[in-house]
Amino acid sequence: MRxxxxxxxxxxxxxxILSLSPTPRAGAQDSDAVTAQKLRDAALEDRFGYRFVxxxxxxxxxxxxxxxxxxxxxxxxxxxxxxxxxxxxxRESFPITAWVRGREEADVTAPSPQHLxxxxxxxxVATPPEGxxxxxxxxxxxxxxxxxxxxxxxxxxxxxxxxxxxVMDGGSYxxxxxxxxxxxxxxxxxxxxxxxxxxxxxxxxxxxxxxxxNYIDGMPRIPAAALSVPDAEQLARLAAxxxxxxxxxxxxxxxxNAQSWTVSGEVKGxxxxxxxxxIGAHLDSWDLGTGAIDDGAGDGIVLGAAHMIQQMKxxxxxxxxxxxxxxxxxxxxxxxxxxxxxxxxxxxxxAGESDFGARKVYTFLAPAAAAGTPFFQTLSDTLNPLGxxxxxxxSTQGGDDIVGLHAAGVPVISLRQNGLDYFDxxxxxxxxxxxxxxxxxxxxxxxxxxMVYLALQTDLDFRKPAPDAQR
Amino acid sequence: MRxxxxxxxxxxxxxxILSLSPTPRAGAQDSDAVTAQKLRDAALEDRFGYRFVxxxxxxxxxxxxxxxxxxxxxxxxxxxxxxxxxxxxxRESFPITAWVRGREEADVTAPSPQHLxxxxxxxxVATPPEGxxxxxxxxxxxxxxxxxxxxxxxxxxxxxxxxxxxVMDGGSYxxxxxxxxxxxxxxxxxxxxxxxxxxxxxxxxxxxxxxxxNYIDGMPRIPAAALSVPDAEQLARLAAxxxxxxxxxxxxxxxxNAQSWTVSGEVKGxxxxxxxxxIGAHLDSWDLGTGAIDDGAGDGIVLGAAHMIQQMKxxxxxxxxxxxxxxxxxxxxxxxxxxxxxxxxxxxxxAGESDFGARKVYTFLAPAAAAGTPFFQTLSDTLNPLGxxxxxxxSTQGGDDIVGLHAAGVPVISLRQNGLDYFDxxxxxxxxxxxxxxxxxxxxxxxxxxMVYLALQTDLDFRKPAPDAQR
Numbered sequence: 001m002r003x004x005x006x007x008x009x010x011x012x013x014x015x016x017i018l019s020l021s022p023t024p025r026a027g028a029q030d031s032d033a034v035t036a037q038k039l040r041d042a043a044l045e046d047r048f049g050y051r052f053v054x055x056x057x058x059x060x061x062x063x064x065x066x067x068x069x070x071x072x073x074x075x076x077x078x079x080x081x082x083x084x085x086x087x088x089x090x091r092e093s094f095p096i097t098a099w100v101r102g103r104e105e106a107d108v109t110a111p112s113p114q115h116l117x118x119x120x121x122x123x124x125v126a127t128p129p130e131g132x133x134x135x136x137x138x139x140x141x142x143x144x145x146x147x148x149x150x151x152x153x154x155x156x157x158x159x160x161x162x163x164x165x166x167v168m169d170g171g172s173y174x175x176x177x178x179x180x181x182x183x184x185x186x187x188x189x190x191x192x193x194x195x196x197x198x199x200x201x202x203x204x205x206x207x208x209x210x211x212x213x214n215y216i217d218g219m220p221r222i223p224a225a226a227l228s229v230p231d232a233e234q235l236a237r238l239a240a241x242x243x244x245x246x247x248x249x250x251x252x253x254x255x256x257n258a259q260s261w262t263v264s265g266e267v268k269g270x271x272x273x274x275x276x277x278x279i280g281a282h283l284d285s286w287d288l289g290t291g292a293i294d295d296g297a298g299d300g301i302v303l304g305a306a307h308m309i310q311q312m313k314x315x316x317x318x319x320x321x322x323x324x325x326x327x328x329x330x331x332x333x334x335x336x337x338x339x340x341x342x343x344x345x346x347x348x349x350x351a352g353e354s355d356f357g358a359r360k361v362y363t364f365l366a367p368a369a370a371a372g373t374p375f376f377q378t379l380s381d382t383l384n385p386l387g388x389x390x391x392x393x394x395s396t397q398g399g400d401d402i403v404g405l406h407a408a409g410v411p412v413i414s415l416r417q418n419g420l421d422y423f424d425x426x427x428x429x430x431x432x433x434x435x436x437x438x439x440x441x442x443x444x445x446x447x448x449x450x451m452v453y454l455a456l457q458t459d460l461d462f463r464k465p466a467p468d469a470q471r
Numbered sequence: 472m473r474x475x476x477x478x479x480x481x482x483x484x485x486x487x488i489l490s491l492s493p494t495p496r497a498g499a500q501d502s503d504a505v506t507a508q509k510l511r512d513a514a515l516e517d518r519f520g521y522r523f524v525x526x527x528x529x530x531x532x533x534x535x536x537x538x539x540x541x542x543x544x545x546x547x548x549x550x551x552x553x554x555x556x557x558x559x560x561x562r563e564s565f566p567i568t569a570w571v572r573g574r575e576e577a578d579v580t581a582p583s584p585q586h587l588x589x590x591x592x593x594x595x596v597a598t599p600p601e602g603x604x605x606x607x608x609x610x611x612x613x614x615x616x617x618x619x620x621x622x623x624x625x626x627x628x629x630x631x632x633x634x635x636x637x638v639m640d641g642g643s644y645x646x647x648x649x650x651x652x653x654x655x656x657x658x659x660x661x662x663x664x665x666x667x668x669x670x671x672x673x674x675x676x677x678x679x680x681x682x683x684x685n686y687i688d689g690m691p692r693i694p695a696a697a698l699s700v701p702d703a704e705q706l707a708r709l710a711a712x713x714x715x716x717x718x719x720x721x722x723x724x725x726x727x728n729a730q731s732w733t734v735s736g737e738v739k740g741x742x743x744x745x746x747x748x749x750i751g752a753h754l755d756s757w758d759l760g761t762g763a764i765d766d767g768a769g770d771g772i773v774l775g776a777a778h779m780i781q782q783m784k785x786x787x788x789x790x791x792x793x794x795x796x797x798x799x800x801x802x803x804x805x806x807x808x809x810x811x812x813x814x815x816x817x818x819x820x821x822a823g824e825s826d827f828g829a830r831k832v833y834t835f836l837a838p839a840a841a842a843g844t845p846f847f848q849t850l851s852d853t854l855n856p857l858g859x860x861x862x863x864x865x866s867t868q869g870g871d872d873i874v875g876l877h878a879a880g881v882p883v884i885s886l887r888q889n890g891l892d893y894f895d896x897x898x899x900x901x902x903x904x905x906x907x908x909x910x911x912x913x914x915x916x917x918x919x920x921x922m923v924y925l926a927l928q929t930d931l932d933f934r935k936p937a938p939d940a941q942r
Contacts, residue, residue: 061585206900207677234903290585429588
């Protein structure tokens, strides 16, 4: 019977969904499952989120944290939420230090002149305006640089050319992260005057991958930049032939008095309005591309899913809040939101973030409390036709935007997208709208729509200890 | 019997080849076929050409026509030929007007600021140093621009966003060429003050594809540049929403007193030294990448093939000449060579050029005179195990470097490489050594080696009229 209904609503029109209501007809659980299926199938046909990404990336383009462009994006998000009928729409500012890219020029000066493609790391200090020039020391592995002693790199430019493996879930990025986050300080500790690393990336294009770094307190702050993958390989080949000198000019600036924005709207719960399911994505982007897959796609997915719920004739039991976070790329979004909304934390029953591109969801992880529950089973059954399988390990991290909420006790849920080519594009000039496949984005949106609906309807307390712990 | 021999020599070592001689043992034709097979199989294992491309692209990098880098490349080619034992090694200069890229900045200024990725067209005039700013007119098809009347584009920047189809033999590039070659003058004729076109390309990266343009005499010369594919699509989306203004700064310079170089060497024929088979590729490159697939790969292929012949104990009957041409990208190479070597034209019995990337050869075309000859059949049989089939249409164009020779009556032969992804990389910063698969390059080199050997041994007069015409 359920199968027949599912088949019937495949390709369901939006009009059909407008009349959907969560009112139970048979068993409440069965009814929720049927409604989730209908919402899922309608979301597959819907393009509200996709159109938002198109408008965001086309009319605003890059949205670097703390810039006018990010502010304009926040206004677009606010007006979009209002026009779509969301309630309790808020646009809130919070203080950040903005970092703005300047000139960035890197050239081999010896043995013979060659141009290199680099991107200054977010937060990097500048070189003198005339640049710095020095011999390089190339390390095929980051660990090889760490194995050198203090002073070993005195006066040199350290270059780490370690490659990052291509994997589906992005795990290699986390593993490689110290190369970018700590590398500059580790090089400085050993005497280096600048630091270059092969982009944390899986492509082979002449586009460097941006990303923030973090200077370690007490270490000299040296200029740092990422090389495109082919440039890193070129330096490795050149250095194998003899001494290589590089001239580096980086002129970024920082503004400690900038502000970023959080924008949110709600679909008020019809029965338990004080219980909030929060879903979000970040609105800021790096400055090199137009932030399509990072994280315009996430914005489109959560907005599209929320919009499906908002259009229902009768709203689900709990309140849905959709949040566009600010300044994620500079590490502000999660802590800032949790701090600004500390008083609401007890009311947020579940949080989820979409920030891993525009491809299909392939698995989900739920909080430990959901293990073995009808919620988990219904969610699994509803997502299965989309090619999504359940991972039975509990979700223990939701993402940067909700890290503060999670630390404060909010349970998180995770819908994982195929990231095999995510790090081809991530943080580069290539992150543009043309990279988004509308049908893949719709699959992810459909998964989020069904998940959100079931989370809004269930009476499950996601904060409960895991079933094992309860025994 | 021949099959058995072929099997035995698969993976033949270079040492085995060093003793190869074209001396007939059974029938001359059979012996040539066996030797061609052995050379082919040895070339599959050889990496001489590949190593030359690595050295060329790593130690010199880009080699823009008329620059110091091109001169250094010519010295490298000369010393490589001499060290490898080629005879009659020559490095000859010829005068060109060099064109050197300057600043190139393109930005949308209205409705809101956005950076665009462009590459000035080779030969483009500069904008004033402060740039020009104007509203754009977008044409999805080049023909739509041509359909406008004089004055229709007065004061505007014309933007052509026509896409180029992905095909194996590069035919779409020839068809699209007027967009770049004539577009600036056609736009100027209609009053435009600058011209931008979607790169003649099949990729979707934020890298613009360079390439030369040709101003039409009598038309105003306006600044012209190629947009990266995603930028062209972004402009089309933006323009669909309302007026768009662009600021363009291009500051290229020209030097009418520059020089380029031709470098050549020979394997002197053992029986008919005055009959020359000429194979070549161009040594210059565009400036954005390191000229690996265009045309370092071609350099490696013809050098690798010539080196196989040079190492033979007894040299083949005719003389082999390998030529590294200069300033191909600025349209000088073919005419300049034919002019400088006009007196030799009667002695050049066949010419071939390798200038279509680093992938496998999949078919060949021979001069009309070869149709139905033992030469054609043996060549076909020898290349067949490499996955190469014969095309029975006569070869009527050899390529830019030998266009002058062909016009003067020299027959041409063509080994066609798989170009499905050639225009992803062609003329961009992405044209770097890492894009070359050594095994694919070796297949192409093996095909050239076998072809060249058979052409050196045959008594066929490639200038003969086609068999049809002889009847």
